[in-house]
Amino acid sequence: MGTQSTTPTPIRKTLTSSSTASTSTRPVTDATKVKMLSSQLSGLQEKHDQTLKLLQEQEERLKRELEELSTIPSDQQRKPIPSDTQDVLQEMEELRSQFQNAKEQHEKALEDIAAERALEISRLKESHEALLLAMTQERDTVSESLKVLKESRELSEQEKDDRVKALEEQMESALQGHSEVVAQHAIALENLRDEIEAAWNLKLESRIQALEKEHKDLLGAAEDKVEKTGHSGEVAMQQLKDSFAEQIKELEDEKESRILELIAQHEVELQAEKDKFVQQADAHEELISQIKEQHEQVVGKLKIRLESTENALEAVQSELSQVQADTQEELQDIRQAMEEIRKLLAQKETENADLERRIQELNDDMENASMDTKLKNNKKFKVKLVQIFGSSVSGNLKVKRAQKAISDALEQLEIEYEFVDVSSSEDAKNQMRRKNGGESQLPQVFSGGEYRGVYDDFEYAIETHQLTQFLGFDRVKAFVPRHKGDHYDYNLAQDGEDAEQGAGLPDLVINGLGNRLATPDTPTGSPPSSSGRRSSDLGTSMYLLSPSSNRFQSTSSLASNSSSPSQAWDGALKEDLTQARHDLGFHSTVTPDDDELDELLENGAVSEADIEAMLATVHV
Secondary structure (H helix, E strand, C coil), X not given: CCCCCCCCCCCXXXXXXXXXXXXXXXXXXXXXXXXXXXXXXXXXXXXXXXXXXXXXXXXXXXXXXXXXXXXXXXXXCCCCCCCCCHHHHHHHHHHHHHXXXXXXXXXXXXXXXXXXXXXXXXXXXXXXXXXXXXXXXXXHHHHHHHHHHHHHHXXXXXXXXXXXXHHHHHHHHHHHHHHHXXXXXXXXXXXXXXXXHHHHHHHXXXXXXXXXXXXXXXXXXXXXXXXXXXXXXXXXXXXXXXXXXXXXXXXXXXXXXXXXXXXXXXXXHHHXXXXXXXXXXXXXXXHHHHHHHHHHHHHHHXXXXXXXXXXXXXHHHXXXXXXXXXXXXXXXXXXXXXXXHHHHHHHHHHHHHHHHHHHHHHHHHHHHCCHHHHHHXXXXXXCCCEEEEECCCCCCHHHHHHHXXXXXXXXXXXXCEEEEECCCCHHHHHHHHHHCCCCXXXXXXXXXXXXXXXXXXXXXXXXXXXXXXXXXXXXXXXXXXXXXXXXXXXXXXXXXXXXXCCCCCCXXXXXXXXXXXXXXXXXXXXXXXXXXXXXXXXXXXXXXXXXXXXXXXXXXXXXXXXXXXXXXXXXXXXXXXXXXXXXXXXXXXXXXXXXXXXHHHHHCCXXXXXXXXXXXXXXX
């Protein structure tokens, strides 16, 4: 008799939903934008610092130019020159007042321009500093926001990545755990089914065997009984067989129902586990989708803030460019104004130079009007014949220039002189050697037949205002020579013999201001000695004031003395006029007699008021 058995098929769970979370794409482009913005901020800061430095340098340069342009040498008050020509004095006073008024107006205009420029520069500096402060604050704000934004973004991305990773690991571990549990349940169900089937089979088989044994026993007994009873035994046997078949059928039905019940219970438990796992998977997927949405929202906010930051940076950069353009325009306006100021100063300097030249010409004309009369008619002086012993065939440029300088100076002073050529006259050479004390340099100056000196002495006499004493014209004062150790060595020719060719005379004699010009061997700035100034003569003073003396100026010396011509002219004029008054007899230790005073008064050299003041001083 066969038995029916059903083996349960193992159920495997296959998830329809995605079991792994998609990896979120990190905003690499946002980080790159942040780095680019940071580098742009650094570049803007450096460019702004350079612009500020350039503006400060230009401001300092403009201030220095304004100070230099506003500085005008102040002329000293000239002392009125005594003269009997009232018209000339009146014209001089008018010119001086015009010059003073022009100078005051010019200084006032310069001060006004300097004040306006200083105010404009201060306003420009204040506006620039305010703009710089605002830009610096904006830059700091943007930098802080970028820094915070970058940190928050990095933290949020890190946290979200960690969280997503943890959820993925958790879900994978849960899936693995559920799969293991399902496999274990399937194995347990298989084992349980096998055990149940084996137990039921064993139980049924044992019961069947017992029934079969009992049936056999009954059958044997029935057969024995049938054999004993005959036909009635067969009927009873058939009844026993039917009863036995019913019992077997009941046992099989009970076995089948029990197996079905166990299968149904196992399917219910397996469905419950499946539903639980599906719920957990749905919860994980929902959490992952929420995290993704939050991440996308944060990324969107970051993009918006980055766009606003870029717009702010563009606005700041455009504003900075506008400020630089405005600054360049203002600097260009200031340069144009400074150029106009320079032109105005040049025009004023030209006008001042014209006024000074006019005043100097008037002074020279007035002083030279009666120079020859004062020199020749004054009893204090006695004009002698001046002789220049030189060589007409000398090839030495120094000798030629020295001879030319002496002759030109005597011609300008209208002093008669005679040139004696020692190269063509042996007697003249012998006469020169007898009287010059062994001096061998040429040219040599003689006055009244007496040896007076060489070109160095003549030059020194002009320099120290002792020309009349050097020539022997002054009856009162004697020539104070320079120490022989201080003589300049010009390598002049010896006894008319030519020295080395091509050695030139230094570019000097005197200038029109009465000051000796500096030479390469002479230290500048050393004033003449007090004794030399006290012993100056009228003729030399008048010559130094004459325009003709300017022909002895050197170009390099004029260039070196051109820094403040008005101051030098005023100082020299004041000193020479004072010395001229002294030579005429004022403030002198020598008391003139009545004839000399009458002669001075007739010549117009002094006025009656001056004579009275001089006599009062002498009596005191």
